Amino acid sequence: GQQLNQSPQSMFIQEGEDVSMNCTSSSIFNTWLWYKQEPGEGPVLLIALYKAGELTSNGRLTAQFGITRKDSFLNISASIPSDVGIYFCAGQRTGANNLFFGTGTRLTVIP
């Protein structure tokens, strides 16, 4: 099936630091979404991107839809302990109704 690769696989950062993670694919997507999942919970939608080159913010989170439409990036500024969790990218192709999910980036914030 479609593979979305996320990097890094895991991150350990100090509280207050900025975080960057990315998601790459061999195929083109027309929509990118970023989700956060905490233990025992379902994924929570953070940001949705609909156009190549689009840059969208949600509080301390900023995400970009790559120009090639094969990648997306998520940045978190001034991290806090509640940012801990697994961050998933998800893409949707033209004509499809489902989401393809990435492999996830596990974020640990050290107080």
Place this chain on the structure above:
Amino acid sequence: DAGVTQSPTHLIKTRGQQVTLRCSPKSGHDTVSWYQQALGQGPQFIFQYYEEEERQRGNFPDRFSGHQFPNYSSELNVNALLLGDSALYLCASSVGTATEAFFGQGTRLTVV
């Protein structure tokens, strides 16, 4: 406003048995998708229901079937359970063909 709700939250079944999982979509949503999430992996698409019909299906065997009711709630049925079916089953709801999907907390299925 209730979000997506799933039941039960946890379930233990024996290999070969059948299981039914349930999902109520977010208020105002008419489309329900089911995903399987194995430990340490991202969710994998099983199928999507809209207007009580299966609109799209992922790469899952026929042992996985579903249903959508007139009130938009949905069931996922899995027959002849295998050990490998142990996973978190997630339901997501959306509106029509909109991309933004909102997930429930999931049902943790363990097959022994």
